[in-house]
Amino acid sequence: MTERRHWQLTTRTCTVAEVLMVTAASHYSVLVVEDNPDLVIGLQDLLHHDGYAVTVAGTVAGAIELVRTHRFNAILLDLGLPDGDGLEVLKETQRLDHSLPVVIVTAHISSDRTVGSLAEGAYAYLTKPYDREELRHTLRRAIGVKELAVKVERTEHLLNQSEERLELVIQGSNDGFWDGRVLPNEPWNSPCTPVWWSPRVKAMLGYTDEEFPDVLESWASRLHPEDTDRVFAALTAHIERRDPYDVEYRLLTKAGEYGWFRARGQAIWDETGQITRMAGSLQCVTDLRRAADALRRSQQLLRDVADNTTAVIYVKDADGRFLFTNRRFEQLFHLSTEQIVGHTNHEIFPRKIADAFRANDLQVLERNSMVEYEELAPHEDGLHTYLSIKFPLCDQTGTPYATCGISTDITERKRIEHTLRTHEQQLRRALTSAEMGTWNWDLQTGQIYWSSQVDRFLGLSDGARPHTQNDWLALLYREDRESMARTMRQAMDQPGTDVVFEHRVIRPDGSVQWCVWTGEIFRDHDGKALHILGMVRATDRGA
Structure with missing residues (x-):
């Protein structure tokens, strides 16, 4: 606000200030700059009677010092002072606080002095001898103007702070903002309706100020055709029925692709219920939409996997x-x-x-x-x-x-496992009664496993631990070992699947017992032997 406008505002409203001052004078302080003791006493009596706090200075230097170190609501200033021109006090006052009213009360009545003091910023000019009521009236008006000036400055300061804060919010936000005003005698949805689009709106869309002018058509022409009717219906519902305006839609960007945006807004209506203005925000939700779509696809994938x-x-x-x-x-x-x-x-x-x-x-x-x-x-x-x-x-x-x-x-698996265990027990009992055992040779690891019956045939008692081929041969009758090793090698090389090994073992009592090993070779797709599984039978004589 300019200084000229500031003083025009305070001058127009001073009548209200005068009324307030009648009962509130005791809150105010007046500096009297006068070197005549009799006039000082008179002014003090008058001002104290009206409830003012009074401070007196009799020189230019004293007055300037007080103005610099104290706060006053008004100054009554004589121009003719012993150490200089009272206008120096006026000039210093204006420099320190241009809103502090200075009322000139002096015997110097030349027109140059009058015009000069007013030009320097004096509020009013009274000549000695002054009229008491006129002085009262002038002082009240001056202080009222000062109070209003302070309030105007405070309001202006708060307004500037608010504007600065809003500007910071706008600049620091990822959202864009818009503000539209309805033209007189024009529908609100007229293409030429003026709408201010914040720089962020244009940046999100990729357009320059020239490509995206501040009119409604800049936005409406870039709405996705499938969204236009829905969006304008939402605007109409807000304007006519005052439903909340919060809608998502697609806008065409300069890159030629449609992005998703969320718009929220609030209209203002006049006393007749007609919209005059509507403002709001615009948020890019393209990434949120993509993330939501990805989440939905992921959830559907999880559901499809889980349900099948x-x-x-x-x-x-x-x-x-x-x-x-x-x-x-x-x-x-x-x-x-x-x-x-x-x-x-x-x-x-x-x-x-x-x-x-x-x-x-x-x-x-x-x-x-x-x-x-x-x-x-x-x-x-x-x-x-x-x-x-x-x-x-x-x-x-x-x-x-x-x-x-x-x-x-796993109910069926448990049933099968139980059946197998039962059959194994039955087979084990059958093998035991028939003097037969089982064996399994893992040709990949070289480990040979056999049942406890075979341990008994071979005179062993160390349980069902794995054995190597050399362990096996060491258990045989010495004269059978070489032929047994040769027969084993030949079995690996033969194309068939059936093998038969037989050898002798010496019983603990020194007698000889024959063991016959029969089995089947299991091969991979390339014919490589992997396992031999079979039975072992003990006899008194070779098969």
Whole structure:
């Protein structure tokens, strides 16, 4: 605000200040610059009566010192002072505080002095002898102007601060801003409606000021055709029904691609309900959209993988409430997602089974590592056994917040394993009664394994440990070792699959016993021998 405008504003409103001053004079201080003691006494009596605090200076130097070191609301100034011209006090006052009113009260009445003092910034000029009421009236007006000037300056300062703060926000924000005003007698959606677009808006789109002028059409012409009707409908709903304006749409950038933006705004209406102005922000959400699309694709991929496996997959939070289950879970236990998510095991399964599930989950959380369990779960045909691999899900600090489980039904495998164990036991009993054993030669590692019956045939008692070919040959009758080694080598080279080895061993009582080893060679696709599996039979004579 210019100084001229500042004083025009304070002068126009001084009548209000006069009224306020009638009851509030005691809050104000007046400097009286006068060297005549009688006039000083008169002025002091008058001003004290009206409630002013009075300070007196009788010289130019004394007055200037007081102006520099104290605060006053007005100055009554005589021009004729013993040590100089009172105008020097006026000039110094204007330099220090141009809003401090100075009322000239002097006997110097020449027109040059009058004009000169007013030109230097004096508020008013009174001649001696002065009229008491006129002085009162002038002083009140002067102080009122001073008060209003201070308020105007303070308001102007706050306004400048607010504008600076807003400018910093605009410059420091990644968002763009816009501000439109409706033209008189024009619809709000007129292409020529003036809209201020902040530099950030144009930078996000890649346009210059010339390419993106401050009118509505700059924006409207770059809306994606599929978004135009929806966006203008949202604007109309805000303007006519005052619905919140918060919408996402696509805008054409200078690069020729459409980017996604989020716009929010607020309109202002006049007393008749007609819109006069609307302002708001514009945020580029292209990256957020892409991230959201990528997240949706990732979630869908996870869902597709989880829903197309025979395993049961689930996630539970630290309190045991389900966060996620796959389709297999829902199918097996005949439950919907709504019946599972947000519920605990104890709300779905029998208590004993739920207790076991919860105990395992808590152990995973406590260990903060993967654990494998065999768990039982109820099916329509009875309890099924599951092999469950459970592991913690952790936040960025490594603290587990949930458990994930992948459970595979191994009921059939367990049944087969039980059947095999039963058959093995039956076979072992049969072999024992028939004086027969089994053997397995791993040709890749050179290790030979045989059953306990073979140990008995060979006179061993150290259990079912692996043996090498040399270990085996060392157990044979000395005269059979060389021929046995040769037969073994020939068996590896022959094209067939069946092998037969026979040799003698010396029993602990010194008698001779024959052992016959029959087996089948298992080869890879290239014909390389990998394993020999077969039976061992003990006889009193060679086969």
